[in-house]
Structure formats: structure tokens, C-alpha cells
Amino acid sequence: MKNKKIVIIDETLREGMQYRGLMFSLPQRLKILEFQEQLKVDICQAGYPPAHDLEAETIRTLCHHAQKDKYNIRIAAMGRANIHDAAILLDTHVTDLHFHLHMKNDETKDNLDQILHDLSKTIGFIRKERPNAAISIAMLDIGRSDDHILDQCISFLSRHHIDILSLPDTSGIMAPNQIFEKINKLSSKTGDTRISIHCHNDMGMASANSVMGILAGGRVLEASALGIGERNGIADLYTVAKTLQDQGFDINLNTDDITTFKAYYQYVDSIIYEQTHDHLLTANTPVFGNAVKTHVAGTHAGGDFGNISEEKFYLNLLCGKHLVQKYLNLHKIPHDEKKIKEITLKIKTQSCTLNRRLTRDEVKAVAASF
Structure with a gap:
């Protein structure tokens, strides 16, 4: 079990606001954070501070609230992998800094070297300003990326001792066997850097793909309540975590607290319905539907x-x-x-x-x- 510990990142607040333009107010975010703490989520990805000063202030308020109430959950925020956004994230006082950096397959060697050089400067800036910060880098769209680019990026990040390497199926085009084969091959090259699994649901495979990604060697799961996220969403928090737990993985998330989980899902669904006039929690929702x-x-x-x-x-x-x-x-x-x-x-x-x-x-x- 020692090598099967899985960290859960709940992306309901950040990725969730990419679901049909959904917006969470500060009171709603505080309530969602309270649900996540009660359910023993490891990391809350709380938002995207570089988007606006008010967003940064909201993240700062969430961090203060969690610290004041002595929450165990860690607060993360996301931005672009550059020094400008890193400074904004650091100013919100989040414990975990998550960045995205996407490269095209036709990048020249010189361009790729320059991108990685700039990234090393960003990492160095963070390490100097906050040595204990946990850093996650989401690189590429693994469903569309050539292996040689993936290999070079993974080698680079491993040398720089990044905490988490997120390998998203951003386009949502991969099947479970493809995810397994890709992650299984890459997991042996990351050293102490943990691979995070982030799968989109365009083909309805996000939850299945996430399970297979963890089985293949991923050690961090990115998911959301009701699977809300960009386009057709991402993996569902409960069903993936419960499936992994039933297969022997060590997970802090309390999947046995079905009452709190259902209240969490109902609360998020009520916000969705208020803003979109559609329910995601329906009769045929797995586990929670009637x-x-x-x-x-x-x-x-x-x-x-x-x-x-x-x-x-x-x-x-x-x-x-x-x-x-x-x-x-x-x-x-x-x-x-x-x-x-x-x-x-x-x-x-x-x-x-x-x-x-x-x-x-x-x-x-x-x-x-x-």
C-alpha cells in the first residue's frame, strides 16, 4: 500500500468555472471548500488568479479562511508557467502552485530549448521566493503529443524536482487502453516527480481513463464534483475515487461519507441549475441518481x-x-x-x-x- 498512495485534487472551483461559463460566488466557494475539507480532499484547486484582480483576492480569502479554521486541505491556484503569473499565485498565499504549459509538435529544437529555459527561470523564482511551495506543471495534450517531446519535457521536469507533472488528455480523445499504455511508459521516467491524471470527457471516457491512468502509474487524480469542467467536463470525483479505493489504493477522500457527498453534489447541482437551467444530478447519475x-x-x-x-x-x-x-x-x-x-x-x-x-x-x- 505504501506505493499506492493517491493524492486527490478537487478541481470543482477552477475547472468547474469552465463548464458553460459557470461562476461561483465567494460564499459558494467557501461552502464548497467546507464540503471538500469535510470529505478529506487533499488539494482544492481554487481558481485562476491571473484572470483578474478580484479572482486573486477571492483565492486569498479562501486561503485565509482555511488557515483561520485550521483546515487540513491544501489550497492551490493555477496560472501560466511564467514569472508574471507565478508572482500573482505567490501573492495569494496558496500552498500549491499549478501551471500549464503547452507546446506544439512542430516546435523547433531551439524553440523547445528556449521554452524549457524560461520555465527553469520560473521554477527558480518560485524556489527562491517560497522554498516549500509545491509545484505542478501541466504539459501538453498527451493525446496529440509526439513521444519525443513528452520525453524531453519529462526529463527536464524530473531534473528540476517538480512535485507533480500533470499529463492531461486535454482534447478528451483517448481510450482507456491508450491512456494506460502512455502513462505506463512515461511513469518509469519521472523519478520522484508524481504523475497527475487529468482526463476530459468529450468521448465519455474521462472517469474510465482516470482509473486506467492511476493503474498505469499515476499518483495524483484530478477530478471534480459531477465531473464539471470545460466542454463535456472531466472525471467524476466520487466514482473514480471509490473505484480506486475498492481496488486497494490508499486514498484520504472519505468515500464512505455518502451523505456528505450527496449533499456536496446536490449543492453544486443547485448552482448549475440556477445559472444554466439544466441539472447534472439527474435520475441516472451514477450512485447518487434515483x-x-x-x-x-x-x-x-x-x-x-x-x-x-x-x-x-x-x-x-x-x-x-x-x-x-x-x-x-x-x-x-x-x-x-x-x-x-x-x-x-x-x-x-x-x-x-x-x-x-x-x-x-x-x-x-x-x-x-x-
């Missing part, structure tokens, strides 16, 4: 699914006698247990005739007819 414990086919009704306290059954032509029995018992509908086979057949026949599921009153009428 559809998780709804059953139609009897073969699925024997397990323990989701966190809904009360199962719901819907009867149509696919129901079986055991599911019908559960439905009748759940709704306290009087019936002759010896006639359950006949009741089931009539329910199925009536469903076929009506081309829909039966209502409770209709099921009650069927049961009363025997």
Missing part, C-alpha cells in the same frame, strides 16, 4: 445498488414472478400468493396490450382479480 435502485427485470433486483434507501419496482412485460412478489409486498397489495404465477402473466399480457408499464392501481386490480 434510478440506481429501480428495477424492471427480476435478475437485477437481488443486489445492493447505490445509496437510495428504498427500492422501486416497475412492472412491464419483462417482470418475473419474484419481482412481482416484491412489488406486491412493498406496496402492501393484498394477493393470493398461490396465484403469483397467474398474476405475473396477466401483468405481462396487460403491459403488452397497453405498450407501457402498469400503474400501482392497475397492478392492484390485477391482483384482486384472482
Whole structure:
């Protein structure tokens, strides 16, 4: 387990504001930070201070609040990998400085050398101003980057003892096996620098890709509540963390506190709905949606699914006698247990005739007819 410790970066506040122009007020950010602290998130990526002076002031306020209330969570902010943005991040008093730096595959060797030289000056500036600062560099879009550029960047960052190297699938075009192969090959070259996994959801693969990235050697997970982020979002915080934890990874995030997690998701969803008029927390949201414990086919009704306290059954032509029995018992509908086979057949026949599921009153009428 010693080599399986995974650090969780919750990007709900920073990446989340790239979801359809969503904006979080200061009170909302403080509430979200409170949820993250309660759930034992390791790092909150709180925002992008170089975007505006008011954004920088908001991050500074979050840092002060966390320090005043003696939070365990570390506060991070993101900017471009240059001295100008580094100075802004340092002025907010964040403990973790996250930067992005993207290079094209057609960069000449001289241009690439210059970019890395400038980056070394930024790193040196940070180390001089705040020796204990944790530095993360997000480089490239690994789905579109040539291996020789990745290798050169990783070699450079390892020599400069960067804390975290984020390798984002920014375009969201990779499949789980591709993520695994890429991260597995690169993880042996990073030395003490931890690889962070940041996957976008354009193809609906972000959470699966994030799991595979960690299995391949990543040691930091970047995710958000409900997977909110640019375009179609990023990996979902709960489902990825829970999947990894169930496979033996050591994670501080308290996935067992399902009540707080659901309240966190409901709170974020309420803000989303207020600003976009759409819900992301819907009936079929994994784990937290109401559809998780709804059953139609009897073969699925024997397990323990989701966190809904009360199962719901819907009867149509696919129901079986055991599911019908559960439905009748759940709704306290009087019936002759010896006639359950006949009741089931009539329910199925009536469903076929009506081309829909039966209502409770209709099921009650069927049961009363025997």
C-alpha cells in the first residue's frame, strides 16, 4: 500500500468555472471548500488568479479562511508557467502552485530549448521566493503529443524536482487502453516527480481513463464534483475515487461519507441549475441518481445498488414472478400468493396490450382479480 498512495485534487472551483461559463460566488466557494475539507480532499484547486484582480483576492480569502479554521486541505491556484503569473499565485498565499504549459509538435529544437529555459527561470523564482511551495506543471495534450517531446519535457521536469507533472488528455480523445499504455511508459521516467491524471470527457471516457491512468502509474487524480469542467467536463470525483479505493489504493477522500457527498453534489447541482437551467444530478447519475435502485427485470433486483434507501419496482412485460412478489409486498397489495404465477402473466399480457408499464392501481386490480 505504501506505493499506492493517491493524492486527490478537487478541481470543482477552477475547472468547474469552465463548464458553460459557470461562476461561483465567494460564499459558494467557501461552502464548497467546507464540503471538500469535510470529505478529506487533499488539494482544492481554487481558481485562476491571473484572470483578474478580484479572482486573486477571492483565492486569498479562501486561503485565509482555511488557515483561520485550521483546515487540513491544501489550497492551490493555477496560472501560466511564467514569472508574471507565478508572482500573482505567490501573492495569494496558496500552498500549491499549478501551471500549464503547452507546446506544439512542430516546435523547433531551439524553440523547445528556449521554452524549457524560461520555465527553469520560473521554477527558480518560485524556489527562491517560497522554498516549500509545491509545484505542478501541466504539459501538453498527451493525446496529440509526439513521444519525443513528452520525453524531453519529462526529463527536464524530473531534473528540476517538480512535485507533480500533470499529463492531461486535454482534447478528451483517448481510450482507456491508450491512456494506460502512455502513462505506463512515461511513469518509469519521472523519478520522484508524481504523475497527475487529468482526463476530459468529450468521448465519455474521462472517469474510465482516470482509473486506467492511476493503474498505469499515476499518483495524483484530478477530478471534480459531477465531473464539471470545460466542454463535456472531466472525471467524476466520487466514482473514480471509490473505484480506486475498492481496488486497494490508499486514498484520504472519505468515500464512505455518502451523505456528505450527496449533499456536496446536490449543492453544486443547485448552482448549475440556477445559472444554466439544466441539472447534472439527474435520475441516472451514477450512485447518487434515483434510478440506481429501480428495477424492471427480476435478475437485477437481488443486489445492493447505490445509496437510495428504498427500492422501486416497475412492472412491464419483462417482470418475473419474484419481482412481482416484491412489488406486491412493498406496496402492501393484498394477493393470493398461490396465484403469483397467474398474476405475473396477466401483468405481462396487460403491459403488452397497453405498450407501457402498469400503474400501482392497475397492478392492484390485477391482483384482486384472482
